Amino acid sequence: MAKELLKGNHAFAEAAVRAGVEAFYGYPITPSTEFLEHMAARMPELGRAFVQAESEVSAINMVYGAACTGKRVMTASSSPGLSLMMEGISYIAGTEVPAVVVNVMRGGPGLGNIAPSQGDYYQMVKGGGHGDYFPIVLAPANVQEAIDYISLAFDLAEKYLSIVHVIVDGNMGQMMEPAELPPMRELPEKAPDWAVRGAKGREPNILTSIYIDPEDEEVTNLRLLKRWKEIEKNEVRFEELMMEDAEFAVIGFGTAGRVASSAVREARSQGIAAGLLRPVTLAPFPEKRLEEIADQVERILVVEMNSGMMLDDVLRIVKGKVPVEFYGRMGGVTPLPDEILAEIERLSQNQGEIAGDPRNEWMARLEKQITGEK
Amino acid sequence: MVSTTTEIVYQRPESFTDVHTHYCPGCTHGTAHRLVAEVIDEMNLREETIGVAPVGCSVFAYNYFQMDFVEAAHGRAPAMATGIKRVLPENTVFTYQGDGDLASIGMAEIMHAAIRGENITVIFINNAIYGMTGGQMAPTTLTGMKTTSSPLGRDVEMTGNPVQMAEILSQVKGSGYIVRRSLHDAAHIRKAKKAIRLAFEAQNRGLGFSMVELLSSCPTNWKMSAQEALDFVGEKMVPVFPLGDYKVNPALEKLRV
Numbered sequence: 001m002a003k004e005l006l007k008g009n010h011a012f013a014e015a016a017v018r019a020g021v022e023a024f025y026g027y028p029i030t031p032s033t034e035f036l037e038h039m040a041a042r043m044p045e046l047g048r049a050f051v052q053a054e055s056e057v058s059a060i061n062m063v064y065g066a067a068c069t070g071k072r073v074m075t076a077s078s079s080p081g082l083s084l085m086m087e088g089i090s091y092i093a094g095t096e097v098p099a100v101v102v103n104v105m106r107g108g109p110g111l112g113n114i115a116p117s118q119g120d121y122y123q124m125v126k127g128g129g130h131g132d133y134f135p136i137v138l139a140p141a142n143v144q145e146a147i148d149y150i151s152l153a154f155d156l157a158e159k160y161l162s163i164v165h166v167i168v169d170g171n172m173g174q175m176m177e178p179a180e181l182p183p184m185r186e187l188p189e190k191a192p193d194w195a196v197r198g199a200k201g202r203e204p205n206i207l208t209s210i211y212i213d214p215e216d217e218e219v220t221n222l223r224l225l226k227r228w229k230e231i232e233k234n235e236v237r238f239e240e241l242m243m244e245d246a247e248f249a250v251i252g253f254g255t256a257g258r259v260a261s262s263a264v265r266e267a268r269s270q271g272i273a274a275g276l277l278r279p280v281t282l283a284p285f286p287e288k289r290l291e292e293i294a295d296q297v298e299r300i301l302v303v304e305m306n307s308g309m310m311l312d313d314v315l316r317i318v319k320g321k322v323p324v325e326f327y328g329r330m331g332g333v334t335p336l337p338d339e340i341l342a343e344i345e346r347l348s349q350n351q352g353e354i355a356g357d358p359r360n361e362w363m364a365r366l367e368k369q370i371t372g373e374k
Numbered sequence: 375m376v377s378t379t380t381e382i383v384y385q386r387p388e389s390f391t392d393v394h395t396h397y398c399p400g401c402t403h404g405t406a407h408r409l410v411a412e413v414i415d416e417m418n419l420r421e422e423t424i425g426v427a428p429v430g431c432s433v434f435a436y437n438y439f440q441m442d443f444v445e446a447a448h449g450r451a452p453a454m455a456t457g458i459k460r461v462l463p464e465n466t467v468f469t470y471q472g473d474g475d476l477a478s479i480g481m482a483e484i485m486h487a488a489i490r491g492e493n494i495t496v497i498f499i500n501n502a503i504y505g506m507t508g509g510q511m512a513p514t515t516l517t518g519m520k521t522t523s524s525p526l527g528r529d530v531e532m533t534g535n536p537v538q539m540a541e542i543l544s545q546v547k548g549s550g551y552i553v554r555r556s557l558h559d560a561a562h563i564r565k566a567k568k569a570i571r572l573a574f575e576a577q578n579r580g581l582g583f584s585m586v587e588l589l590s591s592c593p594t595n596w597k598m599s600a601q602e603a604l605d606f607v608g609e610k611m612v613p614v615f616p617l618g619d620y621k622v623n624p625a626l627e628k629l630r631v
Contacts, residue, residue, distance in 0.1 A: 023461050049460035053453065054486035061450035061483070065426070065457025068444045073457070091447050196442035196458070198422040198465050206436045208427075208445035 003178040008143050008168070009034035011179055012102060013076070015147040017042050019154045020185040021100075022071040023049035025062035027081060030114040031170035032104035035076040056081040060088030060101075067097040068207045070195030072154055072187075076102035078170070079120050080111065082128070089163055090129030094209030096224070097194075098157035102150070102166045104173035107332030115332025116170035118254060121309035124165050125282045132221045134228040135163045136235065137283040141258040143177040149280070151182060158192075160231055167282070169305060171255045171334060228284075237280040238289060242268060246275025248347055249293050251314055252303035253279050255334060260303045263340035272348045282310070287317050294321040301347050303340055304328045308359050315358070325350075326358040328366075387411040389420045391440045400593040400600025402557040403431060403499065407438050409567045410470070410497055413574055414441070423466040424458055426451040428480075430472035431505040449480025452487035455494045466577060468495040473514040474504045477537050484543070491548025491582035495573045498539060501590040502611060509595030513537040516614055521595075536614055540587045544620030550581030552621040556589035558607035562617075571631045572622075581623040589615055 006014075013035045016024070024039040036052065043050035049066065053059035059075050066073035077085060082103050092099050105120045107113040122128075125137050136156050140146040146168055153164040191197050196205050211217035241261050243249065248267075252260040257278035267274040277293060279286050294300070299322055302311045308326045318324055327343045329335045354361070386392060390411035397403045414420050420441050427435040429448035436443030446454040451469035459467040476484050476498050487494065503521055504510040510523040514536050518527040528536075540554040551573050555566035566588055573584040589611050591603035598606060 023457065025457060051456060051460060051490070054482050054489075058450070058453040058456075058483050058486065061447060061453035062457030062460075064447075064450075065444065065454035066461045067457075068454075069424075069458055069461050071461045073461070087447055088450070095445075196424050196444055197462060198424060199440070199442045200421040204440060204442050206443045206445075208436065208443075210433065210445055 003180045005176050006143055006179045006181070007034060007174070007176045008146065009104065009173045010038045011143050011181065012146050012150055012168075013038035014042070014181055015150040016074055016100070017046070018182050018184050019151040020072050020187050021048070021074050021154070022187065023063075023066040023073040024075065025051045025053050025059045025066070025073070026075045026077065027053050027056045027059050029078045029081045031106055031116070031173045032076050032078045032102070034173070035102065035104070056084035057087065060085040063099050064088050064092050064095070064097070067092055067099045068095065068196050070192040070197070074100040074102065076104065078104045078106050079108050079117070082120060082123065086123075086129040089135070090131055090133065091209050093129065093133035093135065093163050093224070094131060094220075095207050096161040097207065098154075098161055100150070100153045100157055100164050100166065102168070105167060105169045113332045114170065116255060116305065116334055117330070117332050118169055118256060118305040118309070119330065120167065121282070121304070121306055124167050133224055134231070135165050135283060136160065136231060137165045137167060137281065139167050139253040139280060139282050140172070141254050141278060143172065143175065144179040145280070146172060147179055147181060156235060160227055162227070162231070167254070169255050232284040235281060236284050236286050236288070238286040239278040239280060241265075241276040241278070243275035243277060243293065245273060246296070247273040247298050248344060249275055249277055249297045249300045250303060250340070250344065251277045251279070251290070251300060251310070253282060253310060256303045256305050259335055259337055260340050262337035263344055266337065266341050267344045270345075272344060274344050285313055285317070290314065290317045294318045297322060299347050299350070300324045301343055302326050303335065303343070305334060306330060311358065323354045324358055325354060326362045328362065387415040389414040389440050391438050393437060395438055396434060397431065398594040400591065400603055401431070402501070402588070402590040405557050405563060406497060406499060406588050406590065407435065409563070409570050410468070411439060412567065413571045416571070417574055417578070419466045419574065422464070423468065424462070426455045426458070426467070426469040428469065428471040428475040429506075430475045432470055432472060432499065433506065435470050449475050449478070450483055451475065452480065452483040452492070452494070452496065456487055456490070456492050459492065459494050463493070466574065468497060468574070470497045471499065472505070473498070473500045473502065473512045477513040477539050484539070485546070488543050488546040488549050488583040491550070493577055493580055493582060494584070495577045496583075496585040497570065498585055498587040499590045500539070500587055500615065501592040502536070503592050503595050505592050505595055516610060538615060540585070540620045543583070543585055546583070549583045549585070549621045550623040551576040551584040551626060553619045554587040554589070554615060554617050556607055556612060556617055558589065558591065558604040568631060572626055572629065575629060575631065576623060576626055579625060581625055587615070
């Protein structure tokens with residue numbers, strides 16, 4: 001199929017349709033609404049299920065129900081909606097049924113705004129719902145990658161009986177880019193043996209997240225943890241740019257990683273040996289690769305559209321081997337390549353140690369920058 | 375020679391698992407469970423039915439029904455049932471919910487399932503109290519009734535009046551069959567069973583949302599004997615929650631079951 005000019009949210013939704021999603025349950029919220037609108041038109045014409053639920057709480061519990069039938073099911077929302085969905089996400093994780101949840105992130109906390117943000121990193125990557133569970137988190141950085149990874153998300157969800165979050169920010173939901181959609185996948189004919197579809201000629205299937213005996217819950221927790229270790233072993237994905245001989249590593253995901261790639265190229269043209277690591281799976285995080293990079297480079301710059309959330313993971317993995325600095329924009333502000341380039345230039349001249357939290361110096365610089373802009 | 379034939383007149387329904395329930399002595403959950411199981415047997419639906427258990431005393435309902443079951447989050451059973459029914463429209467889907475689950479935390483889910491005319495059946499157990507957590511005030515708790523969270527008796531000035539779900543849901547266009555019955559004596563139990571049958575018949579015929587509200591007893595948390603609790607249902611609850619047919623799709627009116 002040929003490339004077309006596609007709007008992010010429509011392209012992501014159509015990618016899910018072609019991956020064989022059989023049910024979409026959602027609630028309108030900016031900047032993800034076009035996803036729901038696309039599904040409202042497409043799903044009925046294919047004879048598949050679509051419900052505009054009364055709330056995100058209800059939408060995710062509809063997803064939970066359909067997930068128990070073994071049908072491919074998903075929802076898409078934006079940050080405040082994800083907060084409401086956390087209840088159902090925890091139940092889905094506890095019941096060990098597959099589901100895909102797309103979060104087109106916006107500025108927060110609270111009502112925040114409808115501008116692009118990566119402020120849900122903790123909520124998405126660390127779980128967000130109650131209890132011990134480990135979501136898989138994919139963070140594509142352009143429309144094509146999102147199309148590809150939404151398709152992959154269903155396969156991972158089914159392989160590991162797991163929640164898979166695909167997180168993008170409002171930029172990607174709203175932007176138009178040339179991209180190619182995959183062909184339609186065949187729908188599976190056979191139900192998974194654990195699915196509830198009526199106990200015809202077999203013992204009943206019961207799907208629940210209750211393990212009232214703590215010893216049984218612990219067995220479940222251990223099973224989830226062991227499955228997570230498998231995921232860590234098999235499913236780490238990342239992209240790199242000019243890392244082979246880099247002396248300065250920039251680390252960013254999604255839009256921030258994409259903007260950083262422009263800055264890294266520009267830095268190279270100025271003779272600065274910069275390289276980019278862009279984690280695509282935020283969970284599992286590309287820990288081994290980052291450890292290697294920490295052994296190779298002189299300094300690391302983490303770039304995010306939040307207050308330094310992935311930064312904490314980078315600090316944990318780098319273990320103080322090299323200084324780690326931070327540059328973030330918050331509140332729905334997207335950094336420009338020049339801002340990150342200026343950081344790389346500064347980084348390449350800074351030989352000093354970073355005393356304490358790398359956010360401290362960034363906060364002081366950002367405050368000046370914000371005041372100066374006004 | 376006189377030839378004799380034997381006929382089975384009473385036995386455990388196939389849809390009812392052969393285990394002891396965890397319910398308190400005198401609780402009417404067991405009665406309600408059995409009625410649902412009998413109806414599913416009679417309609418030969420066991421192998422195509424998917425039940426949705428709630429949070430509350432009947433959280434383990436799935437242990438007592440010999441059929442596919444899922445366990446919902448508190449109040450979300452109608453949403454979960456919607457998610458299932460929309461991908462498996464040929465299957466029979468029902469929820470079994472208490473008053474805290476359905477009329478408090480799950481009010482949005484039950485209202486909108488009815489508003490959408492979701493073709494599911496809801497068995498609603500109204501015993502005017504939170505049983506599982508030890509006897510707190512429910513939206514259905516009677517005026518002046520003492521509970522652990524209304525120790526001086528329910529004050530309607532501060533907490534509102536008992537909510538009448540059958541009446542409310544009957545006002546929704548998507549509802550096909552909405553009735554209230556009681557489980558406090560044998561005659562009422564027989565009527566309750568007939569209503570449960572009609573609710574499943576409504577779903578089978580695609581008539582939209584169906585709900586049977588069953589007035590039930592909670593001797594443990596009401597601090598009464600089993601018989602006192604049943605008398606309380608008949609004498610105190612029925613006047614507040616009048617029994618009756620609140621919405622019956624005309625297609626069901628002539629049905630003889």
